[in-house]
Amino acid sequence: MAERFESVNTESKGEQIYAQLAQALVKGQLLPGERLKIRELAAQMGTSVTPVRDAILRLVQHGVLVMLSPRDIRVRRLTLDEYLEIRNIRVELEGMAASQAALRATADEVQRLAEQVQHNEEAVRRGDIAQAIALNQDFHFTLCQLARMPLLSEILYGLWLKMGPLIAQSYSEGGRSMIDHHYPVVEALRRNDPHAARVAIQTDLLSGGQSIYERFGHAEAGR
Structure with a gap:
């Protein structure tokens, strides 16, 4: 190890x-x-x-x-049903967090979030997948912190305990879908647009999660 x-x-x-x-x-x-x-x-x-x-x-x-x-x-390896349940919960809860962050985050906080996305982009460009995975997680957690909802952050942390290994395993396969939708999240926060922020993070979760869903499909085909 x-x-x-x-x-x-x-x-x-x-x-x-x-x-x-x-x-x-x-x-x-x-x-x-x-x-x-x-x-x-x-x-x-x-x-x-x-x-x-x-x-x-x-x-x-x-x-x-x-x-x-x-x-x-x-x-522990999640089953497909467990993954889909967690994904659907995250879509709702992180959507809520993003909409609240759009109303509550300061300009400096949004700028720091934008810098996280840029650091993630640089990690992807140089092929540092481990760092890119860590920065992806940082982005989602920072978004929840900007919502000023500590109980929600605690719930999402519990979900990430289960999801973190699976996301890491599938990150490379996700390609640009793992980061491209972070940019519209930041832009929505800059405009203080809660609806756009919610839609952007939900699109990110569904698009980035496609590679995870396909991984389950390949596993089933292998059996």
Whole structure:
């Protein structure tokens, strides 16, 4: 397993470990079906196996990881029905967030969002897919923050825990559809147009999600 996790301090060790694992899932640093080795993670984080195991069990309870056996813990693969349900929920909730962001975001905040899109564009151009995936996630989370709706952001974070690995797995296949619709979102926020912002982010989710949908189709054909 690559070095993706940092050493943790003794204070609130369990929470730090959980936060690192959750962030790795959200940002797509862990992929569907990938195996997590508790001792290896503990060594990377400079801790004992107990807090790592506790954090993993929390993620198993959340339905994000699956424990096939005590020694075989993997990132859970979503079914097509689960993916479509999460996508449909995101379409509604992120649409709400975008419309509120259009009414509440300041000019400086919208400019920072635009800069995120530009950094994402640059990452795509140089072929840094890992960075592009992380910046894509940042864009969606920043949009929710601009809506000034912390409870909504919390709900969406839970959905991204489940979706992050699948989005990362399919990002390259999505091509320009993964970023092109971010530009009209920014423009709608600049015009303080809630309807246009809602439509733009919903179009982004549906268009970018097509590659994920097709991945499920290829998997079924392979069977």
